[in-house]
Amino acid sequence: MISQYNTNLWIKILKKEFSFDDFRPMEESHRHYGLRRKLVNLLKTKGINNSDVLNAIGKVPRHAFLDKAFLEFAYEDRAFPIGEGQTISHPYTVAYQTQLLDIQAGDRILEIGTGSGYQAAVLAEMGAQVYSIERIKKLYDRTKPILKSLNYRKIMCFYGDGFLGLPDLAPFDKIIITAAAPEIPETILKQLKIGGVIIIPYGEGEKQLMLRITRTEEYHFEQETLDTFSFVPMLKGKEEKR
Ligand code: SAH
Numbered sequence: 001m002i003s004q005y006n007t008n009l010w011i012k013i014l015k016k017e018f019s020f021d022d023f024r025p026m027e028e029s030h031r032h033y034g035l036r037r038k039l040v041n042l043l044k045t046k047g048i049n050n051s052d053v054l055n056a057i058g059k060v061p062r063h064a065f066l067d068k069a070f071l072e073f074a075y076e077d078r079a080f081p082i083g084e085g086q087t088i089s090h091p092y093t094v095a096y097q098t099q100l101l102d103i104q105a106g107d108r109i110l111e112i113g114t115g116s117g118y119q120a121a122v123l124a125e126m127g128a129q130v131y132s133i134e135r136i137k138k139l140y141d142r143t144k145p146i147l148k149s150l151n152y153r154k155i156m157c158f159y160g161d162g163f164l165g166l167p168d169l170a171p172f173d174k175i176i177i178t179a180a181a182p183e184i185p186e187t188i189l190k191q192l193k194i195g196g197v198i199i200i201p202y203g204e205g206e207k208q209l210m211l212r213i214t215r216t217e218e219y220h221f222e223q224e225t226l227d228t229f230s231f232v233p234m235l236k237g238k239e240e241k242r
Helices: 002-014 020-045 050-058 068-073 092-100 120-125 139-147
Strands: 081-085 086-088 108-112 129-135 156-158 172-179 192-202 208-217 220-229
Touching: 002 086, 020 050, 020 092, 050 086, 068 120, 081 139, 086 120, 092 172, 092 192, 092 208, 092 220, 108 120, 120 129, 120 156, 139 156
Parallel strands: 108 129, 108 172, 129 156, 172 192
Antiparallel strands: 081 086, 192 208, 208 220
């Protein structure tokens, strides 16, 4: 994105068509780059040690996924409202779930809960092909063009109920659920490749347990229980309100 921007700016400079405003985003991107470096260092101190995850967090412009009101704080380790009662997860939570996925370039990932699109962008930055579902039409309509404008071609957005997954595109190498799942959806487990993992914040109420479930054989799954987090609920059905 940045190099594309620079090329456009140089064309403008050569044609003498630039204005003061053309330089503003450039300052911004340097500043944001610095803030991202700080965020990456913070995540390291919190235990994120996968260099591919840290590199991706260092690259994805989180400020582009947030309402302008929160721009100043985009690189703090905080969750923010993204409208419709939903939130963009803490960068630590995004990094934690991504680290558990152990992304390899080319992995086909199903994400349930597109929300702001930030988590999907981090996965795409690591070379994954991402299929992301959102149940709230307004969020789907807002996020899809943001991802397009940032040139994330490896992300396909779907408006639908994540409890159903994407059976036509299954099986997936890995699955990530980014909302609190009240149950472990069997339909989703069936869409996982043998050897694949699903990362799922499990439980209702305030706190969820992060689970990593590995499909070791056709009918055999192994479950690990990890740390506690707080997610918005995974809800059934679609919300069409415009
Ligand atoms: N990954 C997101 C996190 C957003 S919060 C990000 O990076 O910003 C969780 C999202 O899950 C919300 O947008 C919510 O609407 C969505 N969600 C909840 N239940 C869902 C379901 N059954 N299917 C698809 N999306 C769901």
